[in-house]
Amino acid sequence: MSYQTLDIKEESGVLTVKLNRPEVRNAFNDLVIEELKQVFSKEAQKDSVRAVVLRGEGKVFCAGGDLNWMKESVEFSYEENLADTRKLAHLFNQMNQFSKPVIGAIHGAAIGGGVGLVSICDVAIATESTVFSLSEVRLGIIPACIGPFVISKIGASHARRLFVSAERFGAKLAREIGLIHEVVSDENALNDKVNEILSSVVLCGPQAIMAAKRLVLDLAWPESRNHMDDPLEMIADALAQLRVSDEGQEGVRAFLEKRKPNWIKE
Numbered sequence: 001m002s003y004q005t006l007d008i009k010e011e012s013g014v015l016t017v018k019l020n021r022p023e024v025r026n027a028f029n030d031l032v033i034e035e036l037k038q039v040f041s042k043e044a045q046k047d048s049v050r051a052v053v054l055r056g057e058g059k060v061f062c063a064g065g066d067l068n069w070m071k072e073s074v075e076f077s078y079e080e081n082l083a084d085t086r087k088l089a090h091l092f093n094q095m096n097q098f099s100k101p102v103i104g105a106i107h108g109a110a111i112g113g114g115v116g117l118v119s120i121c122d123v124a125i126a127t128e129s130t131v132f133s134l135s136e137v138r139l140g141i142i143p144a145c146i147g148p149f150v151i152s153k154i155g156a157s158h159a160r161r162l163f164v165s166a167e168r169f170g171a172k173l174a175r176e177i178g179l180i181h182e183v184v185s186d187e188n189a190l191n192d193k194v195n196e197i198l199s200s201v202v203l204c205g206p207q208a209i210m211a212a213k214r215l216v217l218d219l220a221w222p223e224s225r226n227h228m229d230d231p232l233e234m235i236a237d238a239l240a241q242l243r244v245s246d247e248g249q250e251g252v253r254a255f256l257e258k259r260k261p262n263w264i265k266e
Helices: 030-041 067-075 078-097 113-119 147-165 171-176 187-201 206-220 231-243 246-256
Strands: 006-011 014-019 051-056 102-106 109-111 123-127 131-133 168-170 182-184
Touching (some): 006 030, 014 030, 078 113, 109 113, 113 131, 123 171, 123 187, 131 171, 182 187, 206 231, 231 246
Parallel strands (some): 102 123, 109 131, 123 182
């Protein structure tokens, strides 16, 4: 499938999803939302895909909302705006709930919805010159659709400051508050760090990775649990199921037999 706003490439089990609107700093519009939804519903779900790398073409990762898209919303009724914002909220939830690792390679700037994209990444790496901002209140609006995901990442205290100040901040603070995990010198170092993370991911059991991510979401987002009310029972059940699974059995046997498990390709 071809995309107008995204550049998609799968290689060696890694699906690279690149925002490809450099002329507008990779800003969001209706089509970007729809195409990201399609990618995470289809291409990213393939068994051959072990991880997704999210990045941006050009000088900026993502500058938030497209100006033309925002102009349209001014003319929308409440009902039309509600339909629009629901699409955005559901996209971020879909990406947040995605079962495989998502690694964000962040450079240039992540503004507004761009910070939302950073927040749904399992591993977020940024160059030291990257600038961040939750700038919505400067426009008289709020970062509502990305709010749950940002707050989950940086906590309520930092969110209160950054939501109300709309200040710009650098990669150093972004790392200190937990928005990103690593800061690197430049884009070459960014690529090297992404590859380092990926080389570690492919050594792990694919089903175990998905279960581990689900465990974090279940424990951090109680409202997302739909199978058990007791978190202690849930965690015991999750590990027991993996222990008796084919992958779990293979992984433990391989460790005891001092060999590589069958999911590691020679």
